[in-house]
Amino acid sequence: MIAEILCVGTELLMGQVLNTNAQFIARRLAALGISHYHQTVVGDNAERLEDTYRLALSRADVVITSGGLGPTVDDITKRAAARVLGQELVPFAEAEAMVEERFREYGKPMLPNNRSQTLFVPGTQLILNPYGTAPGGIVPAGEGKFIVHLPGPPRELEPLFREQVEPWLASFAGCVLVSRYIRIFGMGEAAVDEALQDLELGGNPTLSPYCSTGEVMLRLTASAEDEQAARALMAPVEAEVLRRLGDAVYAVEDTEDGSLAQTCVHALQEHSLTVATAESLTGGMIAAELVTVPGASEVVRGGFVTYQSVAKTMLLGVPEETIKRCNVVSAEVAAAMAEGARARLGVDIAVSATGLAGPGGGTEAIPVGTVYLGLATKEGTRTIRLHLAGDRARIRTLAMKNAIHAVLKTVTP
Amino acid sequence: MIAEILCVGTELLMGQVLNTNAQFIARRLAALGISHYHQTVVGDNAERLEDTYRLALSRADVVITSGGLGPTVDDITKRAAARVLGQELVPFAEAEAMVEERFREYGKPMLPNNRSQTLFVPGTQLILNPYGTAPGGIVPAGEGKFIVHLPGPPRELEPLFREQVEPWLASFAGCVLVSRYIRIFGMGEAAVDEALQDLELGGNPTLSPYCSTGEVMLRLTASAEDEQAARALMAPVEAEVLRRLGDAVYAVEDTEDGSLAQTCVHALQEHSLTVATAESLTGGMIAAELVTVPGASEVVRGGFVTYQSVAKTMLLGVPEETIKRCNVVSAEVAAAMAEGARARLGVDIAVSATGLAGPGGGTEAIPVGTVYLGLATKEGTRTIRLHLAGDRARIRTLAMKNAIHAVLKTVTP
Structure with a gap:
């Protein structure tokens, strides 16, 4: 047809x-x-x-x-x-x-x-x-x-x-079509393609990639006389995809309506954990994205937008001296932001982001696209350094998604 | 052609x-x-x-x-x-x-x-x-x-x-085309159409509306032998549009790349005023949208995401008693949030938003779509009640845009 x-x-x-x-x-x-x-x-x-x-x-x-x-x-x-x-x-x-x-x-x-x-x-x-x-x-x-x-x-x-x-x-x-959706973060379209090219050859089931900023979603679709038979056709391919992509897969679902934020909020709900944010370059995007998920209020307590340096000191207690010594875009400041947010809101996990979205302000040591994330939990604080490419909007979006992914990986390592 | x-x-x-x-x-x-x-x-x-x-x-x-x-x-x-x-x-x-x-x-x-x-x-x-x-x-x-x-x-x-x-x-x-972009907030597409229908009849200049959530942009385009002649053709139509739409017009520009956030940030810069946010249902969207504008760091100091009620008390000092007595979605709580943010960040203007984005939780007294904004300045605090229609995403986006528009109107009444 x-x-x-x-x-x-x-x-x-x-x-x-x-x-x-x-x-x-x-x-x-x-x-x-x-x-x-x-x-x-x-x-x-x-x-x-x-x-x-x-x-x-x-x-x-x-x-x-x-x-x-x-x-x-x-x-x-x-x-x-x-x-x-x-x-x-x-x-x-x-x-x-x-x-x-x-x-x-x-x-x-x-x-x-x-x-x-x-x-x-x-x-x-x-x-x-x-x-x-x-x-x-x-x-x-x-x-x-x-x-x-x-x-x-x-x-x-x-x-x-x-x-x-x-x-x-x-x-x-005259047959039943069933789809599964495999959601991937932290692996580019080209890398996913290369890893799976022999599986993407059409036929039944089919495997098709759909890309958005920083993410790839694979749709696996099988046609058969009934749902059970379709699922049986898909199972070995799904298992092989998961084997090859490993940690990069963060969700496998029957619906295409999921998102990184939804998976993260649901994981927090399952583990009865609360979260807070401390945002500089993302300016509120991390919290706003988590709140897109209905029911987020159970686990998202709140957060801080500390865009000017002075706000990092006033609201989160980041020492002025640390900002001066290490630069506002640094692992030290990211760590202090996350710790400040966790202490002030009494949550299980606090995530922070500080970085340079551009277009101006880059230096050789800290080029545009440099972002530090901080994750504070009762076990301690860790930081992640990212080098993100793209314009201001893309860098901010990628920083936001990396932060949400880092929270998810903290909840379900 | x-x-x-x-x-x-x-x-x-x-x-x-x-x-x-x-x-x-x-x-x-x-x-x-x-x-x-x-x-x-x-x-x-x-x-x-x-x-x-x-x-x-x-x-x-x-x-x-x-x-x-x-x-x-x-x-x-x-x-x-x-x-x-x-x-x-x-x-x-x-x-x-x-x-x-x-x-x-x-x-x-x-x-x-x-x-x-x-x-x-x-x-x-x-x-x-x-x-x-x-x-x-x-x-x-x-x-x-x-x-x-x-x-x-x-x-x-x-x-x-x-x-x-x-x-x-x-x-x-063989001629020059020049466009002007008239940006409108708080007036629906139908109302704009009705107010201007006799001006939208084509010919030269042309007037075309472009709609996005809560906003209408009019493009006025004239063709003439040179730019000056094109501008002369547009001037009386532009003046008539401004006369008819009045306060609903927030910007008239030569480029179509503007936004409410950009107009607001530029107005704050011109008046050397700083701003902070205190957000509940928008969960960081107001701050994040202001920060899309390069150079926002001059005027956007930071803000608070107080999504759970307890965060409103912990971070902004909203009295628990007020939340209990008036409901968390109330003018009183919006005012206290804005005042708390202004005091804690020492800014000229603080804007707050509390409301019900749904899908669940509506009552007869406070239906889904009820939103209160608060605006705290050195002159005092005022609140705005909104009744917004749409799904969760649309209600949050409209609340965010109304908040930014309210800041703009506070700076340039």
């Missing part, structure tokens, strides 16, 4: 909106083992949209659209598809009920325009939308082909795709 | 990379007043890429490609274009010199493969690349049309587009 992605909206052509939908759908298709070779963006123009439909249907079995299901005259995604299919749009009672319910829920009046949102080509399998006012639909397009309409807002499209489109796509394939 | 964007790379089809290049180029084309009606993504497949070139050249004057200029056999963007144009790729000495220089700079050996990066169709105007190893080029495609090749990494593509492609595109148009 071949799919194609067609995103509709003049706001995409104007660059007013970043097209996260194309990436989201692409990732899900890849996880489902469905090929796709083209993504197209067109504006709210009937003629160009119709041409694009014809082209897409000539080369794909399923054309997945996002956007243009709203109530205005600009919302032409369904109308253009109907025209290409030589069909008329007709009202669907179930869609009407859904739209009416949504407006009742929002306490807003349903306008005559909104009736257009309930129109679909006869034979459409509706995608009822609990997240917004626009229902989607799976439209038969002849010759065993389909057009799938989804609303544009990602907070609607993403759950609708997972909950209603994926099961339909899987039933096409 | 009509342009079209063609992004090449299997990593885009796999969803491994978010296509920020399409948005970047789209925004720049819009700012230059150049129409574009299609964006396409294809993988590293010669036949499909050639078909896509033919289609794009049939409907556009300039086809702008990103990606596929690397040294591997998968990098086929230039080769496919040459085939469509019926041309051969030949080595360009200037490109060779550039690639050699870049490898010397990086201290890496240049491999025989890298020679392929110096090949272009005869007549190509090179885009020499100081940011990476792949030169780009502007390739004549017959009938007055062109293909523009740019490397895929955004940190290379973006400056190359601004510095080398934009002047070339502008020379096509």
Whole structure:
């Protein structure tokens, strides 16, 4: 089966909106083992949209659209598809009920325009939308082909795709696809590739890397007649990946929604340990990232942002003399920051970060990208020296992630 | 002139990379007043890429490609274009010199493969690349049309587009385009649209809104024979926008790279004022965002992350009794947090945030999204109550931006 992605909206052509939908759908298709070779963006123009439909249907079995299901005259995604299919749009009672319910829920009046949102080509399998006012639909397009309409807002499209489109796509394939997600820190994409290249050769299961700043996530996907058989196919590959990558793997999960912060917060919760932060160049990012995890308040007590040197002395008791003697970017200052934070907040673990994010201020001894982390526990204090590459934003993000990883490794060595 | 964007790379089809290049180029084309009606993504497949070139050249004057200029056999963007144009790729000495220089700079050996990066169709105007190893080029495609090749990494593509492609595109148009960027906080997209809809009718100058969480940026663009004439066209529209939106406008700039944090930090610098933070639900985001601005260390002294209630008492001296009596999400606690931070760090302004980001924990009296900000200065302390809508991440981001905006309004009322 071949799919194609067609995103509709003049706001995409104007660059007013970043097209996260194309990436989201692409990732899900890849996880489902469905090929796709083209993504197209067109504006709210009937003629160009119709041409694009014809082209897409000539080369794909399923054309997945996002956007243009709203109530205005600009919302032409369904109308253009109907025209290409030589069909008329007709009202669907179930869609009407859904739209009416949504407006009742929002306490807003349903306008005559909104009736257009309930129109679909006869034979459409509706995608009822609990997240917004626009229902989607799976439209038969002849010759065993389909057009799938989804609303544009990602907070609607993403759950609708997972909950209603994926099961339909899987039933096409006639098999079950199961994925595992292996999360790696402290190993670059090239090194991961080199270590695993003979395992990444496609086939079944497949192994695909996804990179973000400082991290690589591997998706391992197997297709089989049932879940148990799929898991049995994956198990030896997963074991081999873990054997080769060793300590660099920090989590293996059934969901792709994890993060370093989530793994760290959950580890702290499991061990009933509290944590505090003392941040200079990261300026609060370490604490803010930990707090993204719901329930973080059980284990994240608080922290200090000591950006100016004077704040390190005032809030954390770092001796002025140490700062002068060792430099504010030093193992000594990182250690004193962590110890000060641990003592003042009475936590099990305190983590600190001091460093030079640039762009200016580098010297030969302490170039931009030099970062010291401190980790204070009841066993004592240790420090880590990092040399990070990139611009100010990247250096700060890498320092933050290294700090969270260091806390995780302190909890589960 | 009509342009079209063609992004090449299997990593885009796999969803491994978010296509920020399409948005970047789209925004720049819009700012230059150049129409574009299609964006396409294809993988590293010669036949499909050639078909896509033919289609794009049939409907556009300039086809702008990103990606596929690397040294591997998968990098086929230039080769496919040459085939469509019926041309051969030949080595360009200037490109060779550039690639050699870049490898010397990086201290890496240049491999025989890298020679392929110096090949272009005869007549190509090179885009020499100081940011990476792949030169780009502007390739004549017959009938007055062109293909523009740019490397895929955004940190290379973006400056190359601004510095080398934009002047070339502008020379096509035969006129000067000048933009002004009007930054708005505390007014939704719909309200901005309603206030300005008669001004957004296109023509010259054009006025386009760009939205991000809690913010709207308006781009005002005029084309004229010279910069002075363009500015004269914009001045009355800009004045009218400022008259209608009033206080909601916090900055008007010649660049689109600004931010609320940057405006706030620059205002603090101008008035020689220092600031500190005391954060609960934002968990360090306010400080971290201020610190994104280079030079923030002059004015951002530091701050406190007091996530658990006990930390508010330990670090900021918020009386336990106040927390019990008023609730931790209250004006009283926000005020005490700000006053505690100001006293402990001896700054001119301290800003605090306490609130409920959810997902759980809401009550009828204090629903999820309730946030109190505190602002302590030598004149006294005031508090602001916010009702924010959205998920945990959005509520925290809006709380952070409101806090920074409140500091800005304290400095420049």
